[in-house]
Amino acid sequence: AMGFQAIAMTDHGNMAGAWKFYKECKEVGIKPIIGIEGYVVLSLENKKDRLHVILLAKNFEGYQELMKITAIGAKQFHRKPRITIDQMLEIGQNGNLICTTACVSGLLNLDEIELLRISKIFGDDFYFEIQPHAWEKQFGMNSKAIVLAKRFGRKVVVTNDCHYLMKEDVKTQDLVKKANGMSQYSIRSLWMMSSDEMRNALRKDQQFND
Numbered sequence: 001a002m003g004f005q006a007i008a009m010t011d012h013g014n015m016a017g018a019w020k021f022y023k024e025c026k027e028v029g030i031k032p033i034i035g036i037e038g039y040v041v042l043s044l045e046n047k048k049d050r051l052h053v054i055l056l057a058k059n060f061e062g063y064q065e066l067m068k069i070t071a072i073g074a075k076q077f078h079r080k081p082r083i084t085i086d087q088m089l090e091i092g093q094n095g096n097l098i099c100t101t102a103c104v105s106g107l108l109n110l111d112e113i114e115l116l117r118i119s120k121i122f123g124d125d126f127y128f129e130i131q132p133h134a135w136e137k138q139f140g141m142n143s144k145a146i147v148l149a150k151r152f153g154r155k156v157v158v159t160n161d162c163h164y165l166m167k168e169d170v171k172t173q174d175l176v177k178k179a180n181g182m183s184q185y186s187i188r189s190l191w192m193m194s195s196d197e198m199r200n201a202l203r204k205d206q207q208f209n210d
Helices: 018-027 060-075 083-091 110-126 136-152 167-179 195-202
Strands: 006-012 032-041 051-056 099-100 126-130 155-158
Touching: 006 018, 006 051, 006 083, 018 032, 032 060, 032 083, 051 060, 051 083, 060 083, 083 099, 083 110, 099 110, 110 126, 110 136, 126 136, 136 155
Parallel strands: 006 032, 099 126, 126 155
Antiparallel strands: 032 051, 051 099
């Protein structure tokens, strides 16, 4: 109904739903893009400062590399499955993965030297990510992404941080989080937006008004 020709699924730290996602996309003629939203750290000794990263498989070899990253992350579990940035770069240096900077908790929180190192390894498969969610921290990260993309000579990609399918499903997410003793998200726009909804949402960020 939304007219998407391809769609990616990037669950947090695992690929448990990848096969079902792949089959269901194929059944309705949509290209499935397999990925993960991984957790990376500079060092395994760092127990606090994990950052998010989006990794997408370009081919079957990339899928195998995602499986390897997921397995390593599970072995190095500390509150979340995590890998070091060095491990990610060693596995991802073969041109089989796409890397993006992810959400406000993502790679844009690194210093520029480390970010440039990652950008050089992934080359043209590295993208700075902006998102259409209307809050000040997101607006700031969007600005940073655009500035650094120009400085590094990389492209910008617009993504939708999607946690549930329909707009009204936010109520279900609230109940699930409450049942798990967690507070609800302050962002209320994490449904699967259409292209038009994403464009309209981005216009709330003044730098995209044109």
